[in-house]
Amino acid sequence: MTTAPATLRRDLGLASWQALYEQRAFWRNRARAFFAFLMPIMFLVIFASIFGKQTIATRHGLPYNDFFVPGILAYGIIATTFFNIAVSTAILRDQGVLKRMQGTPLPRWSYVAGRIASSAITTLMMTALVLVIARLGYGVHVRGATLAGFIVALVLGSACFTTLGIGIVRFIDNADAAPAVLNVAILPLTFISGVWFSTDNQPAWLRHVAEVFPVHALADGLQYAFNPHTTGAGINGGDVLTLAIWLFVGVVLMIRFLRQPLGER
Amino acid sequence: MNAIEVTDLSKRYDQLEAVREVSFEVAAGEVFCLLGPNGAGKTTITEILEGYRSRSAGEVTVLGLDPAAGARELRERVGIVLQSCGVQDGLTVGELLEMYGRYHRQRRSADELIELVELEAKRDTRAAQLSGGQRRRLDLALALVGDPDLVFLDEPTTGFDPQARRHAWATIRALCGLGKTIFLTTHFMDEAQTLADRVAVMRAGQIIALGAPDELGGRDARPVEIRFELPDGWTLDELPEVAARQRSAEGRRVLIRTDQAVRATAQITAWALDHDVELAQFSVSQPTLEDVYLELTGEREPGERKQTEAARS
Known part of the structure; x- marks a missing residue:
């Protein structure tokens, strides 16, 4: 009989291996890799090049790129976590791969941890690439003083959108419908949440709607950390609270999805 | 266990x-x-x-x-x-x-x-x-x-x-x-x-x-099935008597279900030799698992066969 710590170590090892296999499968699917990884980069280059010379009057003449880089980074995080994990999980479910996995001795948590780790690796790579391009191409960067705020928003936002991505699969009837469902859930929010342009002038009611959702909290939290005028550690308490609440919702939805038996749907 | x-x-x-x-x-x-x-x-x-x-x-x-x-x-x-x-x-x-x-x-x-x-x-x-x-x-x-x-x-x-x-x-x-x-x-x-x-x-x-x-x-205790084409100019009644559970013809296709396969086969083939006729598509067979299965699942009556079966096997 093996002891509990030995089993735990083994299952953690299995989760790590799973992350590597998931990474391999992810990069081999060119279309999905482009959608989740390269599209945010593409938007960064396009928007930053077109609007780079503008400033935002409502924010004391903040250069547009200091605002837009963290905005597109928020979009990128949503693409590599929420979109990517929800679409691929819906496909794996529809193809019966999840059912097959359930029949193996791999613990369900090891499998899920491996998939989450893989999506985290992709997110970190995308973030690093955005930061490098922003710095070298457009001179935008996070100051050391507000680095803590940047990391908090990045980690909390990624966790939040990963769990929501897994949790939302329960509401996606079939994988073909997944991109449509996800776009309906996210795209309108990105427009009212200041991902692409400043929403400081939009009506108060619309701003309040946006502030309920995690898209705004993530974009705003990152923009707060990127803003050269921010004082302190760059942690925006309101955004952190909103992300934490949505993380809780995401964890609950994720657990409900994972507990669902796959044999009888 | x-x-x-x-x-x-x-x-x-x-x-x-x-x-x-x-x-x-x-x-x-x-x-x-x-x-x-x-x-x-x-x-x-x-x-x-x-x-x-x-x-x-x-x-x-x-x-x-x-x-x-x-x-x-x-x-x-x-x-x-x-x-x-x-x-x-x-x-x-x-x-x-x-x-x-x-x-x-x-x-x-x-x-x-x-x-x-x-x-x-x-x-x-x-x-x-x-x-x-x-x-x-x-x-x-x-x-x-x-x-x-x-x-x-x-x-x-x-x-x-x-x-x-x-x-x-x-x-x-x-x-x-x-x-x-x-x-x-x-x-x-x-x-x-x-x-x-x-x-x-x-x-x-x-x-x-x-x-x-x-x-x-x-299945092992079931009657054996003998099948052949009735030669031209002959009727079912003109065939020799054999100990059979069932003797029937569908068009010119004859089916005999018997518990005494060797004896019945010998009688029929001897009759054919005596009258110098060929029995086309002559066969002797045990009921297949398929026959038993289709009977059990109620999809077919005993002895009944689909026309396509010969062609299929």
């Missing part, structure tokens, strides 16, 4: 009773087959045994454990080929066998399995590029990766061409040689006949016959 024990198993879905008080056991090392038409409840039973579905009533043990408990120990010792089930498309055959192998404490090497299912040439091919038959062979290899004691095969050759099926049968027989217990479902009579030690025939959620393929439904 029996590999599988099922007592009074029932499964209800809302209004439908998919399985009704089914009982059977499967001995260790046996090839056991559930045979029945689509919708008879084969897959429901199989998925209850595999731990995918809950049961409404009854007792079930698989390798001494309750599959509903979902113990990891059980999943270590059981291999599953589901009826239709995808696999991570982006990975190659070799990578998949390696990946699934890691999940098991005890495992068989990818090389050995690839050789067993004859996918040597496809080792570095991604699953997405495999043909249907190759995919099914990969399914089998993946089910065997943990060197299981018990293997579930749910309609393993559906969609195969005849050659691929014979191939798969040879592989499955090789598994029996390794001492595995095999639980098979199929709606192909010949598959059950070729592979199974014992067959349970299912109809509408119940087992209606259970036994060795040769004895099923009293």
Whole structure:
């Protein structure tokens, strides 16, 4: 009989291996890799090049790129976590791969941890690439003083959108419908949440709607950390609270999805 | 100890009773087959045994454990080929066998399995590029990766061409040689006949016959069937008297069902020689498992045969 710590170590090892296999499968699917990884980069280059010379009057003449880089980074995080994990999980479910996995001795948590780790690796790579391009191409960067705020928003936002991505699969009837469902859930929010342009002038009611959702909290939290005028550690308490609440919702939805038996749907 | 024990198993879905008080056991090392038409409840039973579905009533043990408990120990010792089930498309055959192998404490090497299912040439091919038959062979290899004691095969050759099926049968027989217990479902009579030690025939959620393929439904005790074309210019009444349970003609096709096959054959052929006539399409045959099966499942009356059958075999 093996002891509990030995089993735990083994299952953690299995989760790590799973992350590597998931990474391999992810990069081999060119279309999905482009959608989740390269599209945010593409938007960064396009928007930053077109609007780079503008400033935002409502924010004391903040250069547009200091605002837009963290905005597109928020979009990128949503693409590599929420979109990517929800679409691929819906496909794996529809193809019966999840059912097959359930029949193996791999613990369900090891499998899920491996998939989450893989999506985290992709997110970190995308973030690093955005930061490098922003710095070298457009001179935008996070100051050391507000680095803590940047990391908090990045980690909390990624966790939040990963769990929501897994949790939302329960509401996606079939994988073909997944991109449509996800776009309906996210795209309108990105427009009212200041991902692409400043929403400081939009009506108060619309701003309040946006502030309920995690898209705004993530974009705003990152923009707060990127803003050269921010004082302190760059942690925006309101955004952190909103992300934490949505993380809780995401964890609950994720657990409900994972507990669902796959044999009888 | 029996590999599988099922007592009074029932499964209800809302209004439908998919399985009704089914009982059977499967001995260790046996090839056991559930045979029945689509919708008879084969897959429901199989998925209850595999731990995918809950049961409404009854007792079930698989390798001494309750599959509903979902113990990891059980999943270590059981291999599953589901009826239709995808696999991570982006990975190659070799990578998949390696990946699934890691999940098991005890495992068989990818090389050995690839050789067993004859996918040597496809080792570095991604699953997405495999043909249907190759995919099914990969399914089998993946089910065997943990060197299981018990293997579930749910309609393993559906969609195969005849050659691929014979191939798969040879592989499955090789598994029996390794001492595995095999639980098979199929709606192909010949598959059950070729592979199974014992067959349970299912109809509408119940087992209606259970036994060795040769004895099923009293097949060994059934009358032998003699068939031929009535020669031109002769009628049924002009044939010699033979001890027969049934003597009939459909058009010019004669069917005689008798318990004294040798005597009846000799009488009829002697008569043909005496009258110098040829009996076209003359045949003497034991009822096939298919005949018994179709009778049991109520799809055909005794002695009745489809016209296409001769052409098919």
